[in-house]
Amino acid sequence: MSMKTNLKGILEGSGFAVLAAAPAVCGTDLSAVSDFARLLKGKVTAVFAADNPGARVSASALAVSVKLLAEGVEPVLCMTTRDRNRLALESDLLGAGALGIANVQIVNGAHPSLGSHPSAHRVYDVDAVQWIAAATRIASEKTLISGEAVSGDPSFFIGAAANPFVKTPELHLPVLKKKVAAGARFLVTAPVFDAARLATWLDNLKKSGVTCPVIATVAVLPDAATARHLARAGRGMAIPDSVIARIEKAGDKSLDEAIAVAVENIQAVKALPGIRGVAIIAPGSETAIPRVMEAI
Amino acid sequence: MIVAEHKPLKELLALVEGFDRILMVGCKGCVSVCNAGGQKEVAILAAALRIARKRAGRPIAIEELTLDRQCEPEFIEWLEEPVKKGGCQAVVSLACSIGPQYIAEAYPTLPVLPGLNTTFMGGTVTHGVWAEYCSSCGNCGIANFGGLCPVTRCAKQLLNGPCGGSVDGFCEISPETPCVWELIYERLKNLGQLDRLEAILAPKDWSTSLSGGPRKIVREDLIL
Incomplete structure (x- = not known):
């Protein structure tokens, strides 16, 4: 049986997906997630439940996904290969399948040294390509990496990460080809602030033979200082100085300006051939997401 | 070689607190090459400890000895005389952690204290600079990567290519750490093996690494 999800239906059809990222909560009170789900119910295709984003601890993506489901919002379970070995990943994926969670976004994740626990042991038992292949096989062949059989009827719709703003696409495109060959059915980009560079990358992607749907991430930057930090921190975030300057100049209206930037970015990316959806992230300002969505 | 570095003097002083007669043992192997635990470093470190303890009003007697190697039992036997004769209360080893x-x-029944932090298996980059090249995973696959090791030199030990955090040729963990995948790409290009980037490498068998538990090699042909 193939589990039908809103996201799968739209991306395999001809629609345009609208996704958002749920708040990452470092605690046991997930009411912010439920509130967020109620705010966006019926307005989004699905919502990402992040997995310790930025290598900072938050309540598990599985728990957040369950909260989203309970509010009638379709989750996208994010899984990094940073914190769990193959046993834990397989166990969590089977658990997700059992709970009715089918959309899965697989990433390597930011290195622990960049997050809240820089002294943590990093895992990376498998990499994102390997885990995409293994997760795909759990559904298609009903076997674990070990070859052991799994029961039930698992079905997943798997996505992968892509950074269009790397300076050596010839090195990074083969990885994306492998992610898709391994079973990824959509790619989610790093935050886009430069639609022209995204367009060039989309063109290169097409030329390299990768045809799967691309979802462009659009970020509402919290403030100029954070933007500057993200731009500097070497996390693949290409944030132009002009954008940071705009937000800084706005002073106490910086959130309004950040929303305006996000709206402009959505308008710029949604017309690009190959872009099949947008994912809106607004760390710490999630309630601003409906205002950004008005641009779609 | 095994690369190591001194523990900070403060930490060493805390380790030898409570002892007033110790033996400091260097090693003429790897740690001598990386200027951390050879005869010269034993002399310098012993002098530093003596001075610090004298200033604190608690002088310490330190006998110095440097063995050819501390990772061979027959060389350890050379400690018999100084340990007994000197009546040392503890030994500070300036070898990699195999020595202590x-x-x-x-x-x-003799307290043994590490004087070094054993850091990695690596090599000299330039005088005074060493870098890590191998994690002894027990199943070398560098032929897949143009002879370079992503298990050790990629912060995420990715086997199927770089992550999106690789920026301008450097790793997301530090602008001073080269992205090994950039180097692998150049090597494969020079070797005419870029097609290797297209192959999906399966999850690695880590049972040959430390994950499989402490390892041992038995060479029957060499056992006397």
């Missing part, structure tokens, strides 16, 4: 463990096994 061998000494501990040879002298079950």
Whole structure:
């Protein structure tokens, strides 16, 4: 049986997906997630439940996904290969399948040294390509990496990460080809602030033979200082100085300006051939997401 | 070679607190090459400890000795005389952490203290600079990567290519750490093997690494 999800239906059809990222909560009170789900119910295709984003601890993506489901919002379970070995990943994926969670976004994740626990042991038992292949096989062949059989009827719709703003696409495109060959059915980009560079990358992607749907991430930057930090921190975030300057100049209206930037970015990316959806992230300002969505 | 560095003097002083007669043992192997635990470093470190303890009003007697190697039981036997004659209360080993463990096994009731932090298996980059090249995973696959090791030199030990955090040729963990995948790409290009980037490498078998538990090699042909 193939589990039908809103996201799968739209991306395999001809629609345009609208996704958002749920708040990452470092605690046991997930009411912010439920509130967020109620705010966006019926307005989004699905919502990402992040997995310790930025290598900072938050309540598990599985728990957040369950909260989203309970509010009638379709989750996208994010899984990094940073914190769990193959046993834990397989166990969590089977658990997700059992709970009715089918959309899965697989990433390597930011290195622990960049997050809240820089002294943590990093895992990376498998990499994102390997885990995409293994997760795909759990559904298609009903076997674990070990070859052991799994029961039930698992079905997943798997996505992968892509950074269009790397300076050596010839090195990074083969990885994306492998992610898709391994079973990824959509790619989610790093935050886009430069639609022209995204367009060039989309063109290169097409030329390299990768045809799967691309979802462009659009970020509402919290403030100029954070933007500057993200731009500097070497996390693949290409944030132009002009954008940071705009937000800084706005002073106490910086959130309004950040929303305006996000709206402009959505308008710029949604017309690009190959872009099949947008994912809106607004760390710490999630309630601003409906205002950004008005641009779609 | 095994690359190591001194523990900070403050930490060493705390380790030898409570002792007033110790033996400091260097090693002429790897740690001598990386200027951390050879004869010269034993002399410098022993002098530093003596001065610090004298200033604190608690002088310490330190006998110095440097063995050819501390990772061979027959060289450890050379400690017999100085340990007994000197009446030392503890031994500070300036070898990689193999040394203090061998000494501990040879002298079950003698406190053995590490003077070095054993850092990695690596090589000299330039005078005074060493870098890590191998994690001894026990199943070398560098032929897949143009002869370079992503298990050790990629912060995420990715086997199927770089992550999106690789920026301008450097790793997301530090602008001073080269992205090994950039180097692998150049090597494969020079070798005419870029097609290797297209192959999906399966999850690695880590059972040959430390994940499989402490390892041992038995060469029957060499056992006397």
